[in-house]
Amino acid sequence: MFEFIRTHQRLMQFLLLLIIVPAFAIGFGMQGWNPAGDPNAVAKVCGGTVSMQDFERAQQEYLQNMRQQLGANFRPEFFDNPEARGAILDRLVNQRALACAALKRNIVASDDLLRQNILHDKQFQIDGKFSNELYQGALANNGMSSSAYETLLRQQLAMQALSSGVLMTASSPQTVQALFARAQEEQREVQELVLKPELYTAQVKLAPDAAQKYYDANQKEFQVPPQLRAEYLVLSVDTLSASIAPDAAEVRKYYDQNQNRYGVPEERQARHILIPAAAGAPAAEIAAARTKAEGILTQLKADPNKFPQLAKEFSKDPGSAEKGGELDFAAHNGTFVKPFEDKLFALKQGEVSDLVQTDYGFHIIQLMAVKPSSVKPFEQVRAEIEADWKKQRAQKLYADSIDGFADIVYTQPDSLKPAADKYKLTVQSAPLFARGAPPKDLNNPNLLTKLFGDEAVKNKRNTEAVEVAPGMMVSARVAEYKPQSVRPFAEAQAGITAMLTQREARALAKKDGEAKLKAAKASPDFVGFGAARTLSRAKPEGTGQDGMRMIMGAPKDKLPAVVGGELAEGGYAIYRINKVSQPDKPDPALAASLKTTLERSQAESDFNAYLAALKLTAKIELHPENIEKKPAN
Numbered sequence: 001m002f003e004f005i006r007t008h009q010r011l012m013q014f015l016l017l018l019i020i021v022p023a024f025a026i027g028f029g030m031q032g033w034n035p036a037g038d039p040n041a042v043a044k045v046c047g048g049t050v051s052m053q054d055f056e057r058a059q060q061e062y063l064q065n066m067r068q069q070l071g072a073n074f075r076p077e078f079f080d081n082p083e084a085r086g087a088i089l090d091r092l093v094n095q096r097a098l099a100c101a102a103l104k105r106n107i108v109a110s111d112d113l114l115r116q117n118i119l120h121d122k123q124f125q126i127d128g129k130f131s132n133e134l135y136q137g138a139l140a141n142n143g144m145s146s147s148a149y150e151t152l153l154r155q156q157l158a159m160q161a162l163s164s165g166v167l168m169t170a171s172s173p174q175t176v177q178a179l180f181a182r183a184q185e186e187q188r189e190v191q192e193l194v195l196k197p198e199l200y201t202a203q204v205k206l207a208p209d210a211a212q213k214y215y216d217a218n219q220k221e222f223q224v225p226p227q228l229r230a231e232y233l234v235l236s237v238d239t240l241s242a243s244i245a246p247d248a249a250e251v252r253k254y255y256d257q258n259q260n261r262y263g264v265p266e267e268r269q270a271r272h273i274l275i276p277a278a279a280g281a282p283a284a285e286i287a288a289a290r291t292k293a294e295g296i297l298t299q300l301k302a303d304p305n306k307f308p309q310l311a312k313e314f315s316k317d318p319g320s321a322e323k324g325g326e327l328d329f330a331a332h333n334g335t336f337v338k339p340f341e342d343k344l345f346a347l348k349q350g351e352v353s354d355l356v357q358t359d360y361g362f363h364i365i366q367l368m369a370v371k372p373s374s375v376k377p378f379e380q381v382r383a384e385i386e387a388d389w390k391k392q393r394a395q396k397l398y399a400d401s402i403d404g405f406a407d408i409v410y411t412q413p414d415s416l417k418p419a420a421d422k423y424k425l426t427v428q429s430a431p432l433f434a435r436g437a438p439p440k441d442l443n444n445p446n447l448l449t450k451l452f453g454d455e456a457v458k459n460k461r462n463t464e465a466v467e468v469a470p471g472m473m474v475s476a477r478v479a480e481y482k483p484q485s486v487r488p489f490a491e492a493q494a495g496i497t498a499m500l501t502q503r504e505a506r507a508l509a510k511k512d513g514e515a516k517l518k519a520a521k522a523s524p525d526f527v528g529f530g531a532a533r534t535l536s537r538a539k540p541e542g543t544g545q546d547g548m549r550m551i552m553g554a555p556k557d558k559l560p561a562v563v564g565g566e567l568a569e570g571g572y573a574i575y576r577i578n579k580v581s582q583p584d585k586p587d588p589a590l591a592a593s594l595k596t597t598l599e600r601s602q603a604e605s606d607f608n609a610y611l612a613a614l615k616l617t618a619k620i621e622l623h624p625e626n627i628e629k630k631p632a633n
Contacts, residue, residue, distance in 0.1 A: 043093050044621040046100035050092050055627060059088050064469075067443065075436050076445045085627050094611055095159070097618040102158040109157035112337060112359075114150060117157065119334045130333055133261050166610045172598035180598065181591050182582065184538040189579040190551055191529035192543075193520075195513045196571040197505035204504040211496040215489050222487040225434045230451060232476035233416045233425050234441055235405045235465070241394035243424040246386040255378050255385055262381045265332065267371040270344050271307050271325035274317040276361035293355050293362035300352050300364060307352070307366050316361075329371060340365065398471060406465035409475040413461035416477060432480070442476060444468035451476050506570050513572025517564035520574055524560065529576055538590055547573050556580040 041049035067074045078084075118124060124135040139149055207213075215222065255262065273296060277289035296314055300307055308324025315321040330336065332345045337358045347353055347367040356363040401423060408419045420427050430439045435452050442448065450456060450463040456478050465475045520526040535541040540548050546567045554561040554577050564574035 040626050042089055042623050042626050043096075044619070044623075045093055045096040046618050048096070050089070050096060052626060054092060055085075055089060058092055059085070062088055063445075074443070076443065076448070080445055082624065082628060086624055089622065089624060089627065093615070093620055093622070097614045097620070098159045098162060098611065099155055100618055101614050102155070102162040105162065107158045107161050109154045109161065113157060114154055115334050117153060118150070129331070163607060166603075166607050172595065172602050177591065177595050177598060180594050181586060184590060184594065185536055185583055185587060186552070187534050187536045187581050187583060188551055188554075188577050189532050189534050189581075191532050191576045191578065192547070193516065193528045193530065193574045194567075194571060195509045195516070195573070197502060197509050200505040200508035200512070201501060203508055204501050206497065206500055206504070210500055211493050212489065214496050214500060215492060219486055222492050224482075224485045224487055225436065226452065226484050227432050227434050227482045228452070228457070228478050229432045229480040230430045230442065230476045231416060231427050231479050232430065232442060232474055233409070233419055233427060234472065234474050235398070235401060235419075235423060235425065236472040237391060237394045237398050238472075239425055240397050240401070240423070241390045244390045244393055244397075246389055251382065251385050251389055252378065254389055255381065259375050262385075263373055263375045264371075266345075266373040267329040267331050268344055268367060269329045269369045269371075270327050271311060271366045271368055272317065272320065272327060272340075273307075273311045273315040273325055273364045274321075274361055275314065276316045277357075278361070279359040289362055290355065293364065297352075297355060297364050300366075304350065304352050304366065325366075326368070329369075395471070402465075402473060405473060405475075409462045409465050416462060416475065419475065429479070430476075432482070441468070441474060444474070447474055447476065451478065457481050502570070509570070509572045510566055513564060513566075513574060517562065517572075517574050520562045520564075520576065526562075526576075529574075532578060538587070544569065547575065551575050551577060 038049045038051055040052050042052055042055045043050040063076065063079060066079060118135065119130045123138060124130055126134060136146065139146055273293075275289045275293040275296070277286045292314075296310055299310060308326075311321055311325030315325055317325070320327055330341075332341060335341065336344065337360070339356050339358050340363055343353050343356045343363075344365055344367065347365065349367050349370055351367055353363075353365040356365060405419060405423060408422060409416065412418045416427050419425065428441070430442060433439060435448050438448055442451065444466060447463065447466040447468055450466065455461050456463050456476075460478060462475050462477045465473045468474050516526075516528065520528075533541060535543060535548075535551070537548065537552060543551065544567065546565070546569075550563045550565055550573070554563045554575070556577070559578060559580065561577045562574065563577070564572065567573055
């Protein structure tokens with residue numbers, strides 16, 4: 001099952017994104033379940049509870065992900081409703097139900113699989129190589145110990161393994177694939193006539209008072225939400241770090257005491273031959289593999305120079321056999337499975353090993369080259385050390401300053417200057433904005449609620465200090481406030497006139513289009529169509545969805561066929577379909593893509609059904625009312 005996960009990463013990510021929360025995001029696991037007596041629990045699953053803290057953590061991660069995906073289009077209020085909170089709760093319940101099922105079935109990720117996942121996680125790598133310092137720092141920044149993170153990751157891998165048992169069986173019949181491919185490749189020779197609204201704009205004659213009447217009848221469209229201009233202070237690790245000057249002696253001392261961090265470990269390059277024999281295979285199969293490997297080893301002992309030739313002939317490692325068994329340089333850090341790596345780093349240059357047995361089979365290893373370890377010169381890493389040194393002190397200073405910062409902006413509410421002076425911060429300004437479109441530093445639902453509240457707007461007081469992100473607190477105050485208003489007609493008039501003109505032009509295009517459609521259907525000699533071109537569902541050649549729907553939906557039993565209709569983007573289109581055919585040869589790339597799409601759809605359907613069945617036995621109780629007791633963060 002774990003092998004399926006490795007070879008079907010895209011499918012696993014597509015489905016498990018629906019239920020699996022990354023280990024950093026969840027910060028809790030099966031071992032952290034509370035007994036079922038928490039009165040504020042938002043759900044109960046398998047005898048344990050999903051606490052309000054669990055929910056808030058998952059909600060914050062979800063909002064951060066949406067903010068990253070949507071960028072400037074992110075609107076926190078769109079996700080501040082019972083439906084959005086219910087979806088997050090459902091995701092947590094799915095996760096717990098799946099974790100519970102994996103635990104009951106004794107599905108456990110091995111130490112080797114756990115180690116490989118950590119070593120190959122790009123967020124823990126520098127220049128493509130695992131960095132233990134980066135790993136430990138990431139854990140510290142998320143308030144987790146390595147044992148806690150590894151427990152959570154092990155649970156996640158177990159859930160993925162359980163899910164793979166369902167996903168492995170997903171398939172779609174070849175007849176269905178063939179039907180879909182045939183429909184996608186069906187070609188139609190088409191001529192078109194598109195009547196765009198712009199062609200009719202000059203014909204539009206609006207009444208002199210048309211814009212005013214529309215404005216008076218649709219006041220809600222011209223309402224401007226409350227807006228404000230704000231001043232604010234950011235207390236963060238970054239802002240504090242900027243005020244810290246590195247101590248040259250401390251930086252040098254740090255370098256001297258952490259030589260291993262700035263060292264490049266010894267790396268070795270090997271050749272190897274793999275004769276496969278999976279762990280758990282029948283004894284006869286393992287014995288046959290051993291005998292074959294021993295025969296190859298005998299030849300190598302007699303002539304080590306034959307290694308590349310024998311690797312190409314006998315090795316079953318797909319990544320290296322064609323290269324004579326040659327592997328890339330690697331450090332002693334878990335890049336390879338432990339028995340292989342231990343033997344590699346025990347060999348002398350040019351030496352050929354005895355047989356090395358792993359879960360993959362029998363290996364013969366030859367050490368080709370060694371890159372000795374080294375330490376980067378101080379001047380080369382000085383800037384990096386200074387940045388780390390400043391960050392460490394800034395993190396401690398931030399932790400020591402949180403309470404004081406919160407206290408001073410609260411007890412001296414008429415100005416942000418006292419807090420700015422004390423913590424050497426700069427009071428920043430945000431231009432006029434509405435609550436739905438805040439600047440980045442103020443884009444936090446809790447902070448915006450306070451900033452647009454009576455205390456800040458009417459009394460002109462600082463907001464409470466709000467943690468808007470890990471390691472970042474903000475307090476703000478209103479510098480200028482504009483209540484909800486209606487745009488003056490003079491400002492809206494041009495836009496209204498353009499909109500009404502466009503509306504009338506579309507109506508004229510439709511009317512003309514319907515007349516031309518009738519004429520085209522009545523006469524095969526109708527003039528006005530463009531040159532014929534061939535398109536298909538797979539290759540629409542720039543034709544939009546509305547056009548393709550009309551073209552591919554036209555009956556093919558009587559040609560030429562003429563169809564037409566309005567386009568969503570405006571205008572009217574008429575199409576004459578002259579010929580319907582299939583390509584001479586099917587497109588193998590399209591067939592492969594359709595196969596993947598259909599199997600993914602089937603896998604999603606099977607998985608959802610399996611998850612629903614799991615939830616029936618998970619003794620689930622939902623308490624969304626506990627979530628609604630307090631506003632979303």
